[in-house]
Amino acid sequence: MSEGIWLWLTLAAIGSTTILTRGSFIIPGERARLPATLQRALRYAPAAALAALVMPDVLLVGGELDPLNPKLAAAVVVILACTRFRNPWLPFIAGMGVLLLLRKGLGLP
């Protein structure tokens, strides 16, 4: 991990993407429009990006595919908690509960 000034520069660089995207049309102040096709394609960016971050984390153990690992079990429970119940805390409690039970209770990696 980067330290000190480099970390702050990294944070500033990440922050610049926030203001660049949010301000992209508001700051210029003109009644500009995004091409419709691009707008439709961009709608898929967040879902694709979130899945591209989540799936390697829950499917891989040490860089190898492992379909029977505690994180994947926890992920399945999180999906069930999100789809079946409305409580915003439940996915965190249930997911962490399953992960800790399997790791601490059963000693899985």
Add this chain to the structure above:
Amino acid sequence: MNESFKRGAAEGFRAFLPLSVGLIPWAVVTGVAMRSIGLSPLEAMGMNVIVFAGTAQLGTLPLIAAGAPLWLIVLTALVLNLRFVIFSAALAPAFAGYPKRHRLLSSYLLVDGVFAILSERILKSQDAHWRWGCYIAPSVWCWVLWQVFALVGVLGAGVLPADWSLEFMATIALMVMLVPMSATRPMLVAALAGGLGAVLLRGMPLKLGLIAGIVIGIAAGFAAEHWQQRKEPT
């Protein structure tokens, strides 16, 4: 203070209040997650103020922790924030005549929840003061809530034991955002293709597999949408 600004502020705040309560777990979890990769409380709160975007914060944390190259971290944050380009384009007409500092502030504060709940009302109103009140009151409220409860997470993380796999909270938070997003068929296709693409291409140098996976996901979602429209023309 202007009378119609106040009325706008009251309406915006009332409409956004219930949803904003749902932000509390996010903020707490983001606070814990930032500490779990080794950020100091000051660095964590610095990130929270500078970035002020939960998805981009949670999504870049594993990359910061792994010492990924800066361009990859920034590119990932950019992709995670791309939806705001759409929101910004949609809201721009409502703010077109405002002073520059108003437009800067409203850009920094633009979040999914306020856009989702209030953009229609704001765009419909002819009263510039009412629009500004209706946007800025819930947006500032959201910012305060986000900072306060992230701080709760940041300070609370210190008292939690280190071997509790707390970094997984960030993954859970990303999933909690992803699951409702994947409610339509093309969105689900985009997510599955993006995720599996990133898994299968993990061997690519410079962690390019992540970006490749995202591009595959966007293309797959777009293709699925076209295919769905051809099957059932509306």
